[in-house]
Amino acid sequence: MNIYILGAAGWIPGANETSCIMVENKGQLFILDAGTGLSNIRKYAHILDKYDTVHLLLSHYHLDHMIGLSYIDPFIRDKRFRVYGPGLMAYPETTDYYLSAFLRQEFFSRSIDRFSHDVKVLDFPEETFFIGDTKISVTRQKHSAPSYRITLDDRLIYATDLSFSADAWEGVSADVLFHECWEYKEPEQDSYRHTSLRQLKEQLPLSSFGWIYLIHHNPDWGEDDFSKIKMLLAGTNISLAEDEMEISI
Ligand SMILES: [Zn+2]
Ligand SMILES: [Zn+2]
Numbered sequence: 001m002n003i004y005i006l007g008a009a010g011w012i013p014g015a016n017e018t019s020c021i022m023v024e025n026k027g028q029l030f031i032l033d034a035g036t037g038l039s040n041i042r043k044y045a046h047i048l049d050k051y052d053t054v055h056l057l058l059s060h061y062h063l064d065h066m067i068g069l070s071y072i073d074p075f076i077r078d079k080r081f082r083v084y085g086p087g088l089m090a091y092p093e094t095t096d097y098y099l100s101a102f103l104r105q106e107f108f109s110r111s112i113d114r115f116s117h118d119v120k121v122l123d124f125p126e127e128t129f130f131i132g133d134t135k136i137s138v139t140r141q142k143h144s145a146p147s148y149r150i151t152l153d154d155r156l157i158y159a160t161d162l163s164f165s166a167d168a169w170e171g172v173s174a175d176v177l178f179h180e181c182w183e184y185k186e187p188e189q190d191s192y193r194h195t196s197l198r199q200l201k202e203q204l205p206l207s208s209f210g211w212i213y214l215i216h217h218n219p220d221w222g223e224d225d226f227s228k229i230k231m232l233l234a235g236t237n238i239s240l241a242e243d244e245m246e247i248s249i
Contacts, residue, residue, distance in 0.1 A: 001023060001152070001175075002023070002246065003246065003247040004044060004245075004246050005021055005213075005215075005243055005246075006020035006022055006040040006044075006244075007019050007243060008216075008240075008242055008243055009216065010161075010215075010216030010218060011216075011219050012219035013035075013037075015217075015223075015226070016241075017036040017040060017243055018037055019033040019034075020032070020035045020036075020068060021158060021178060022041070024047065024050075025134050025153060026134050027133070028133075029047070029048070029051040029054055030056075030057060030131070031057070032150055033059055033158075033160070034056060034065060034066055034068040034069045035064050035065050035066075036064070036067055038071050038072050039071045040243060041071075043244070048076075048079075052079055052080060053082060055082045055084070056081070056082065057085075058084065058086070058095070059147045059148050059161060060143065060161060061085065062145065062161065069102070069103060069112070070103070072115070073110055073115040077115070077116050077117075078116065078117075080116065080118040082119075082122065082131075083119075084122050084136075085099075085124070086124060087122075089138075089148075095122065096121040100121075134152055135153050136152060137151040137154070138151075139151070139168070141159065141163075142165065143161045143193055147162055151174065156174060156177075156178070156249070157172070157174045157179075158178045159177065159179045160178070160179070160216045161194070163195070164199040164203065164204075166203040169208070172205075173209065174209055175210040176212075176247060176249055177212045177213070178212075178213050178241065179200060180216035181195060181197050181216065182217075182218050183196035184196065184198070184225070184228070186198070197229065200214075207237075210237070210249070211238075212236075213238075213241040213245075214240050
């Protein structure tokens with residue numbers, strides 16, 4: 001499994017673009033979320049060229065996870081494009097309904113069904129399903145709008161935009177966990193929308209994961225904050241994700 005960080009930030013792009021991770025696994029190409037990080041896909045033509053289908057999985061529909069849809073169409077014109085989102089699993093309407101509304105003609109000149117010759121926009125069919133030989137698991141999280149943890153082959157977990165709950169991690173393990181981190185300063189306010197570094201360090205079963213990368217960084221963070229966070233992470237199996245980082249597991 002080859003993993004490429006295209007967007008490691010949350011909400012507003014700055015030092016990094018917003019939420020987007022690309023994954024090659026068992027002959028399929030996956031993209032997790034479509035934040036501004038999807039603009040970085042232009043640097044990965046050598047990867048895209050190997051695949052005739054792109055599978056995009058959306059954790060939820062907040063704009064920092066969706067805006068990149070308006071950047072991707074030039075790169076997938078000759079490919080099959082499959083998009084999956086929570087839809088009726090958690091919302092009153094389907095993913096197709098939301099994306100069609102988001103990309104309607106007043107906002108973007110090309111509707112999603114014309115991004116390529118073969119586009120399908122689907123809801124997650126079950127909490128566990130297969131794309132090719134890759135097992136996909138989706139688990140609902142607590143956030144200001146329903147968001148989903150996405151697990152590929154029980155090896156990679158992508159968990160962003162969630163209010164942290166230690167119970168959600170009981171018995172869960174993976175080679176690599178990408179987890180949001182929104183706060184690190186003390187005293188921290190536990191948020192119903194997001195997760196703090198203290199919660200991760202004190203309540204996540206760190207040894208259940210080979211490596212943990214912090215994603216969805218707070219846009220207020222600057223160089224000084226990143227240095228302080230790196231010091232707080234010393235001696236742990238947690239590190240800060242950054243755009244264009246490549247990880248093989
Ligand atoms: Zn977000
Ligand atoms: Zn969100």
